[in-house]
Amino acid sequence: MNGYKRRLKRLKYNPVTEDILKELVDIVGEKNVLTDEAKIEAYSHDETPKEKYASFPEVVVLPNSTEEVSSLVKLANRELIPVTPRGAGSGLSGGAIPDHGGIVISLENMNKVIEYDFGNMMMVLEAGVITNDVQEDLEDEGLFFAGYPMSLESCFIGGNIAENAGGGKAVKYGVTGRYIMGMEVVLPNGEIVELGGKNVKDVTGYDLKKLMIGSEGTLGIVTQATIKLLPKPTKEVALLVLFDDAKTAISTVPKIMTETGIIPTGIEFMDKLAVKTSCEYLNEHLPYEDCGAMLLIEVDGADEEQVEKDYFKIGEICEKNNAQEVYVADNHTTSERVWNVRRNIAEAFMVVSPEQSLEDITVPIASIPDLIPELQRLGEKYDIQIPCYGHAGDGNLHATLVKNPDHTMEEWYEIEHECLKELYEVTYKLGGTLSGEHGIGSKRKKYFKSAVSGEELRLMRMIKKGFDPNNIMNPGKIFDLED
Amino acid sequence: MNGYKRRLKRLKYNPVTEDILKELVDIVGEKNVLTDEAKIEAYSHDETPKEKYASFPEVVVLPNSTEEVSSLVKLANRELIPVTPRGAGSGLSGGAIPDHGGIVISLENMNKVIEYDFGNMMMVLEAGVITNDVQEDLEDEGLFFAGYPMSLESCFIGGNIAENAGGGKAVKYGVTGRYIMGMEVVLPNGEIVELGGKNVKDVTGYDLKKLMIGSEGTLGIVTQATIKLLPKPTKEVALLVLFDDAKTAISTVPKIMTETGIIPTGIEFMDKLAVKTSCEYLNEHLPYEDCGAMLLIEVDGADEEQVEKDYFKIGEICEKNNAQEVYVADNHTTSERVWNVRRNIAEAFMVVSPEQSLEDITVPIASIPDLIPELQRLGEKYDIQIPCYGHAGDGNLHATLVKNPDHTMEEWYEIEHECLKELYEVTYKLGGTLSGEHGIGSKRKKYFKSAVSGEELRLMRMIKKGFDPNNIMNPGKIFDLED
Structure with missing residues (x-):
């Protein structure tokens, strides 16, 4: 049934013919046009389960410049061939998967730093630069980029923008979008536009840059970005706080901020199963055996004494709220060990049980404690495990539905769907979203x-149609144009 | 000529007839429908020069609820009558002026706090709440709202959102938009939508909330807002730093941040004429007589020692850069005196010389020093004074063209236009904008x-047409729909 529906939808697009392939070669050169099945397999999926979401492109092209991207998109728009922009493929919602075949435009060759502008505390990058490379590049400059997705060792800056990536430092610093000052975008008609720039403030017309951020590659392809840098904190301390159970841990999260007045860099939550799975995957040993859940709390600053005062206050609040133990990781190596466990949870679960649904629900921080018992209830009701971890300080939790080995794949898909529907309903009731x-x-x-109103959907469809009248740019992502 | 063009444009709209007035009264009640010329005069202008920009509405209505706003807009949309949303009227670009007559919808009656939600560190407000009232309301809660326009004693939160207002704390805290978590909006078709909410992170579809912020009331009327609060800094210190001349002062601005790694709350610049004018207006005495320009630098934090260290470092950088004198205002009363001078510059100039053009150009911070000699050059070339002040730490300067009393009004309009064109060209060359x-x-x-590309304009027009097909919502602001 699914296959049939897909074919029906594809009817309106044209296939990538031999003639088109020749044109693609003319634009990017032969070695940058991939059609070999073994080579393009890597572009058929992201970090979502392959069996359910993978879809092959007809061709993958690797442009080397914005002008080449522009020519590729003009060609696709003229010929009505779907285009799927792709960063590192580390996404978790299928955003870079070519659902309708066509052309995948991978930004992997566009990985140069265009400009270091330390006078403005900014950098201009091509979209294919790896996020962590920026940090390493800045190591000696006393500056850093505050975007910090968990996949920072592989993800590209362009993908971070397309998804408005969050991550481990968002409680204090906010998400990627806050640090994107300007961008160069190839629109679905192939035109190149510069949005924003190096001005810290700018209210000159509608904020198209902000509209582009988080639009998941459906409104255009980000080819360059101007990012804002911050003075690098000279001191970072991570607290690893052990609790008896998830509910006690999570209940402490809002209090950390409201009772101390301190905004930590990040507050990460991991339940026992999440820590155990990641530790086993990494062959790492954290003192998790006796606890039901952990908070990983990071504090940073320019002043060592201040950071010490802050983490001491936070530790006290945790102890007052029945923490079992507060461990302090005040050097980079220890702190990095703990963060590594946190960063690898998603990958560890994918290895242990590829049949799963990694969720990304978000609720107001005061509502987080109400979410945990609901997860337990749903796990019991559907007879599945729902380990939970994530950015508790933002109210953003990666509850993960894991297939019970006793269930058939058919049963699992049914359970997954029903359980997700219920999970989202619970989330909405708590003021949260998808x-x-x-x-x-x-x-x-x-x-x-179920997450947006009819009017919101109408406006989003109108915007998509206006940007992309032929619906060639990452078609069918986020929403369909018609019911 | 101007009057003729206006009438031509108005042809497509319908007038507010007696029947329409009756319907308006049915919606908001008789006392909330104003037609008396003496009463509606106040709604014919904002803080731009009246002679040039004022335009009378046909009627002013004061709704008391979102539902009333919705009914009003539905009526206007059905009858093709232009609607101009209005906050406090403290705007500086004519955004709240009814250029095409029609209905002004003033949010002044909608000034209630809907909810204090300290568990989420948020508040829900009607759009007509005065910005400073929020601060005063929070005085005892250890929280504050980081939006801080210079007009905070009069401006409404709804207007702040429509303009994405900046202000005196934006260097550290960013502008209004960062703190708007959710909003209720009446769209141009009269439908009510809730955008965002209390989730700290949310990537569920296109960011319509961010699109609405700064759209100057052309895409809908903000009726309520959920604002994010921050822990209130317990210590604030203002430095008043005197320099020989504007160029020396301005050259110091980027160095304060890049050489100390400290991001001050704000860095305000005032040239001698600006300080003098405001001081005389307020009958205040600052030690400005011997200096050519001043920086007002604010540092805040939760820790007294830290704040002291910070301002000491900043003071040193200023002295190293040839500051004449660094005065420290480390108590609220002294600091408030200085800030009061800064906040009242625009008003003081309006009183002294109502024929002026208060500009709002913004450049990358590293380019600020290059702007000052250009202002001097333009002043000499056009034989006018161009006092300058503003948010130097953001690169946002309020250069103000002041009419020379020797020029006729006709000459002045010509000079204003030519000088502005040249000023903007200089600004663009420095990477800045309008x-x-x-x-x-x-x-x-x-x-x-001159400030946006053809493609950007095309996209903005497309968005406007999609939101407001009848072009009734604050028509003709920002851009026209056709050339």
Whole structure:
């Protein structure tokens, strides 16, 4: 049934013919046009389960410049061939998967730093630069980029923008979008536009830059970005706080901020199963055996004494709220060990049980404690495990539905769907929504209408049609143009 | 000529008839429908020069609820009557002026706090709440709202959102938009939508909330807002730093941040004429007599020692850069005196010389020093004074063209236009743009096309047409729909 529907939808697009392939070669050169099945397999999926979401492109092209991207998109728009922009493929909602075949435009060759502008505390980058490379590049400059997705070792800056990636420092610093000052975008008609620039403030017309951020590659392809840098904190301390159970841990989260008045860099939550799975995957040992849940709290600053005062106050609040133990990781190596466990949870679960649904629900921080018992209830009701971890300080939790080995794949898909529907209903009731940082993509598309009003959907469709009248740019992601 | 063009444009709208007035009375009640010329005069202008920009509405209505706003807009949309949303009227670009007559919808009656939600560190407000009332309301809660326009004693939160207002704390805290978590909006078709909410992170579809912020009331009327609060800094210190001349002062601005790594709350610049004018207006005495320019630098934090360290470091950098004198205002009363001078410059100039053009250009911070000699050159070339002040730490300067009493009004309008064109060209060359926080409105509309590309304008027009097909919502602001 699914296959049939897909074919029906594809009817309106044209196939990538031999003639088109020749034109693509003319634009980017032969070695940058991939059609070999073994080579393009890597572009058929992201970090969502392959069996459910993978879809092959007809061709993958690797442009080397914005002008080449522009020519590629003009060609696709003229010939009505779908285009799927792709960063590192580390996405978690299927955003970079070519659901309708066509052309995948991978930004991997466009990985140069265009400009270091330390006088403005900014950098100009091509979209294919790896996020962590920026940090390493800045190591000696006393500056840093505050975007910090968990996949920072692989993800591209362009993908971070397309998804408005969050991550581990968002409680204090906010998400990627806050640090994107300007961008160069190839629109669905192939025209190149510069949005924003190096002005700290700018109210000259509608904020198209902000509209582009988080639009999941459906409104254009980000080819360059001007990012804002901050003075690098000279001191960082991570607290690893152990609790008896998830509810006690999570209840402490809002209090950390409201009772101390301190905004930590990040407050990460991991339940026991999440820590255990990641530790086993990494062959790492954290003192998790005796606890039901952990908070990983990071504090940073320019002043060592201040940071010490802050983490001491936070530790006290945790102890007052029945923490078992507060461990202090005040050097980079220890802190990095703990963060590594946190960063690898998603990957560890994918290895242990590829049949799963990694969720990205977000609720107001005061409502987080009410969410945990609901997860437990749903796990019991559907007879599945729902480990939970995530950016508790933002109210953004990666509850993960894991297939019970006793269930058939058919049963699992049914359970997954029913359980997700119920999970989202619970989330909405708590004032929350579908996705905090992973995006809608194709994974959450069928639930999207439950999360927005009819008027919002109407406006989003209108914007999409206006930007992309032929619907060639990452078509079918987030929402369909018609019911 | 101007009057003729206006009438031509108005042809497509319908007048507010007696029947329409009756319907308006049915919606908001008799006392909330104003037609008396003496009463509606106040709604014919904002803080731009009246002679040039004022335009009378046919009727002013004061709704008491979102539902009333919705009914009013539905009526206007059905009858093709232009609607101009209005906050406190403290705008500086003509955004709240009813250029095409019709209905002014003033939000002044909608001034209630809907909810204090300290568990989420948020508040829900009606759009007509005065910005400073929020601060006063929070005085005892250890919280504050980081939006801080210079007009905070009069401006409404709804207007702040429509203009994405900046202000005196934006260097550290960013502008209004960062703190708007959710909003209720009446769209041009009269439908009510809730955008965002209390989720700290949210990537569920296109960011319509961010699109609405700064759209100057052309895409809908903000009726309620959920604002994010921050822990209130317990210590604030203001430094008043005197320099020989504007160029020396301005050259110090980027160094304060890049050489100390400290991001001050604000860095305000005032040249001698600006300080003198405001001091005389307020009958205040600052030690300005011997200096050519001043920086007002604020540092805040939760820790007294830290704040002291910070301002000491900043003071040192200023001295190293040839400051004449660094005065420290480390108590609220002294600091408030200085800030009061800064906040009242615009008003003081309006009283002294109502024929002026208060500009809002913004450049990358590293380019600020290059701007000052250009202002001097333009002043000499056009034989006018161009006092300058503003948010130097953001690169946002309120250069103000002041009419020379020797020039006739006709000469002045010609000079103003020519000088502005040249000023904007200089600004663009430095990587800057037209407006940092005051908006385009009608005041800068004719220069808008010089600041954005054809593709950007096309996309903005497309969005406007999609939101408002009948072009009834604040029509003709920012840009026209056709050339």
